[in-house]
Amino acid sequence: MNKISWGKKMRYGLVLTAAPLLLAACGDGGTANEGGGDSPATDGDTNNESGEEVSLEFWSFWGSGPRRDAIEAIVEDFNESHDTITVEYVYQPWGDIWTKALAAIAGGNAPDVIVQDINSVRQRAEGQEATNLQSFIDEDDISGDFYPQLWDTVVYEDEAYAIPFNTDTQVIFYNVDALEEAGLDPETALATWDDIEETARTLDEGSEGNWETIGFYPRWNIGADVWALNADGGVSWFDEEGNVAINTPEKVEALEWLLEWQDYYGTDTINQYEAEFGQGVADPFISGLVAMRGQNINYYTNLKENAPEDFNFGIAPLPEFEEGNGNWSWGGGFVLEIPENTAHPEESYEFIKYLTSPEVQERFGLNSFDIMANMEANENLMTHEELDEEGQMVYEMAHQNLESTVITPVPLNAPDYISLVNTQIDAAFLRQKTAQEALDDAQESVENLVEQYQ
Amino acid sequence: MDNTQQSQWRKAMSEFKTLKKRRWSKRQKKEALWGLLFVSPFIIGFLGFMFLPMLFSFVGSFTNYNVTNRMDFIGLNNFRRMFTQDELFTTSLYNTAYYVLFNVPLTTAGGVFLAVLLNRQIRGIRVFRTIFYLPSILSGVAVYVLWMQLLSPSSGLVNTILSWVGISGPAWLFDPQWTKPALILMRMWSVGGAMLLYLATLQNVPRQLYESAEVDGAGSFKKFLNITLPMITPIIFYDVVTSTIGAFQIFQEAYVMTEGGTGGPANSLLFYNLHMWNQAFVARNMGYAMAMSMILFIIVLVLTFINLKLAPRWVHY
Incomplete structure (x- = not known):
């Protein structure tokens, strides 16, 4: 009798241990599907001219504090001012974001826009991890809006693969x-x-x-x-x-x-x-x-x-x-990139252009005290009425110092x-x-x- | 002991052979199927998340794979570069060996020592057991950051306590001679897991052995040396094998404690896996990193094999 009940116990025990494992496995599958579910749904409407809604996934590591508040507000404004594009902001922890991005790109389910390290743009361009943005630049050359050494980092074999976002000196x-x-x-x-x-x-x-x-x-x-x-x-x-x-x-x-x-x-x-x-x-x-x-x-x-x-x-x-x-x-600094082979490079670029425009850059800087990549934004911040004297001094100093600031991209x-x-x-x-x-x-x-x- | 073990082994083998020959009844087949079903989460997990990636790593180690757009067969070039050109490969191997050499014996001895202390029947022993086990359930970045503060040269708790007894503590994580000892010291904090294993085994040591030893006039140290220690050797063996394998995989500590995995002062914390990670994700030499993982696999395999071969000399089943 004793033996049988022990056996029963064992079996229950096994079921109990196995259940969470199975559930965990299912759970994983579920989230994976959710993530993947986005792409097929949005795959169909690459052509946005028709006015169909496109949703973009945007990854950064700004998880708390003024940067997160600023970027969330900016994304919200973008969504409100764009009828056909909806951006979903996804926070990825600093320690994970780029390895995750690499895995996602290799696995073919990359997000639409990622905040990346300014020093390794060429590495990713060479590895075909980032979309070539030169055709957009040819149409509307914004390269002169940024500090020249920052722009240099995004150019690989004479073509641009990212747009600078912020910097430091x-x-x-x-x-x-x-x-x-x-x-x-x-x-x-x-x-x-x-x-x-x-x-x-x-x-x-x-x-x-x-x-x-x-x-x-x-x-x-x-x-x-x-x-x-x-x-x-x-x-x-x-x-x-x-x-x-x-x-x-x-x-x-x-x-x-x-x-x-x-x-x-x-x-x-x-x-x-x-x-x-x-x-x-x-x-x-x-x-x-x-x-x-x-x-x-x-x-x-x-x-x-x-x-x-x-x-x-x-x-x-x-x-x-x-x-x-x-x-x-x-x-150093960070850039905005569109991973290779994503479904909506045009809409993604529109979002990037928005994020790097003088007004939005100014807004991000105002809240985070980051030195922005867009020169006009920094110049505006030097005299911005919402900043106190110290804040204005920081931007003035930064703008001046960037004239002799060197960025050292990873040599290929x-x-x-x-x-x-x-x-x-x-x-x-x-x-x-x-x-x-x-x-x-x-x-x-x-x-x-x-x-x-x- | 050698002989009895061998005879046990032979017996088990012959039983296994008869089992193979025996024709299975319907009920047995059904039971076997159920058994397989129950272990299937592991089997599927192992095949999908261990075996296939390992196989892929093996193939990748002969290529210049960069995760996205490059995977050309380059023969043994990765291995040649590892042993003849990569200066940091030897550094990382040395650092890892140093760590394993000190970490494994110290955590094993620490685990046994604590378990023996906590095996006493005194009031409140359960509370003490819980207290000593607690640190090992805390893990990850928070603990490392906490330790970075404890080990801070001027205001850290460790050096403050040392200064009370007149020792001016080293700069720990800032001095390349002390970085690895600091890390080894830190790892002692989570010795509770092994302690729990030893504690469970200690409680299974038959009381009558101690009683008869006491009759013969043995003191506590002699009892420990001649009864306790031999009786728990199987668990010590298990602990040594698994913690050796684990120690070779040290990564997280060094990654967190040396700003973004740079390897610390004079590369003194550049462990094997950290170098491998840097090669894979910083330099995008995934093929080279795969080759490194193969070499680590072989090193661990050989060491485990030696451990298993040496075991009959000191492990008493």
């Missing part, structure tokens, strides 16, 4: 009160590398293990790669012809300069504070511990959120390597080169190699990688 934030107390004028105190070094020494208070104020440490939130391109007249690790340009004399000098800073403050101090940047009110720049710091200009949103009302900060471009060398900086002949360079740079900062040795080795490694891709 790296600048120096400084504590106005600290500089004033020391009797320094920001205009001259941060002009060149020598100037900023001298200013930092003036502002430094305390010593190893007991700092009250740290004037400036260049590698806090600005990479060695950015200082290297700043020194080398805006040339990144690859020059304009696509040659590896890592161990140039200017870049070696830049790395040596950074090593001197590391020796000056000591790695213990540097590591200690590095972990605390970006942690809200504990941020050492907000707390006054650090007087000047490099950062993306969008750091302004952090300050707005976490800094006290009377916190007085200014923004300056990255200092020049030497006078007349140029305030070269670096930026060595897409994964960056870890090789970083290994060598890290070796230099660990004092395992001199700056010259490290960059020589990096040059060799990356040249070797380029060969592997040939």
Whole structure:
């Protein structure tokens, strides 16, 4: 008797364990069908002239905060002003969106419009992941509306595959009160590398293990790669012809300069504070511990959120390597793309054009403090009445800084080169190699990688 | 032990053979069918989500597949590049081996240790068991972010506690010499899963063994060494095999804790799977990544085989 009831129990147990599995399997199927169901329904009406309704799926990673509010409002307005096109905004988490997009494109059920990384447009153009937009551009050339270096990133073999949406640029934030107390004028105190070094020494208070104020440490939130391109007249690790340009004399000098800073403050101090940047009110720049710091200009949103009302900060471009060398900086950004083989490229492009038009760009910037790709939008924001003085200053500074901001798209002949360079740079900062040795080795490694891709 | 095991094995084999020869009655057939039906979710899942992708990976490893528009047969080029040109392949393999070498013994020993402690009959033991098990049900990004704060060099809890006893803690995730130890330390936090297995096994160790040992005058350490440990070796073996396989697949921690999977300072957290992921999704060298996955498969297969071969020497069934 006992045995039988045990057997029964087992069977019930199995059914109970199997049921959720089966249900889960069905559930998956269900959602997959829902997703796929869109395409056949919309497949039929590629021709929108007839006035048939088209629905578009739009993916981005703006999941919360002002960006999400802004984009949802913008999409809603678009839907209201367009009778035949309905856009559905779909949020995909930052960590997943592009791998998901790749899988969706390979699987033939891609969304209609995706927000993509500005640095890898050519990679996707080469891999036929993105729709060629050149025919639309030929009809109505909007390329001049955007900052030229941003437009460059979307062009592959002379044809455009994406439209730039927003960008960012790296600048120096400084504590106005600290500089004033020391009797320094920001205009001259941060002009060149020598100037900023001298200013930092003036502002430094305390010593190893007991700092009250740290004037400036260049590698806090600005990479060695950015200082290297700043020194080398805006040339990144690859020059304009696509040659590896890592161990140039200017870049070696830049790395040596950074090593001197590391020796000056000591790695213990540097590591200690590095972990605390970006942690809200504990941020050492907000707390006054650090007087000047490099950062993306969008750091302004952090300050707005976490800094006290009377916190007085200014923004300056990255200092020049030497006078007349140029305030070269670096930026990134995002673009809008239509995946290859989607059903409604024309309607999708209309939506993209809407999102990148000056008015809509201005609206997005106003709410998110993002630096927009459309020049006119940024220019309008510089004097926008809804922004306070600080907000206007951010856009003015950004607009000015973008003149000497370099974007570094992934080179097609060595897409994964960056870890090789970083290994060598890290070796230099660990004092395992001199700056010259490290960059020589990096040059060799990356040249070797380029060969592997040939 | 060797002999008894072999004889058991032989017995099982001969039973299996007679089973094969035996003609099945209607009822048995029906039962077998039901059995298959019940395991079918696994079989279908395995074929669809494991076996076919593995087969595809195998084929893809000989191509320059980029997921969308390229899949040309390039022979052994991926493997040649891996072993002769790709500098990061050796780095990632070293990092992973280092991690496995420390993580597996430490989590196993930690699991046994905790289980033995929690096997005591004292008041409130259930509460303690729950407390020690809890961390292992938390997982994912939230835990890693939490640990990044705990390990923060100046304000993190770990270094704060160390400073109370006069130790100035390392910079953990910022110092390439300490990144892997930090990660290994962090993984100890989820030792609860293994602990639960050991706890269940410990409760099955016959009491009379301890009693007779006590009569012979054995102390607690001797009892542990000569009774407890041998009796739970099958589970230790199971734990070692599965956690070795799991440790080779470390990815998420490094991906989250090194801004977007860059590999951390001096590539010290560039684990095998992270390098593979970067190749597949950043550099779009899916074919190369597939070749890497094949090599990892072989490494794990060989290690598991060695584990199985060594098992009869120390596992007591």
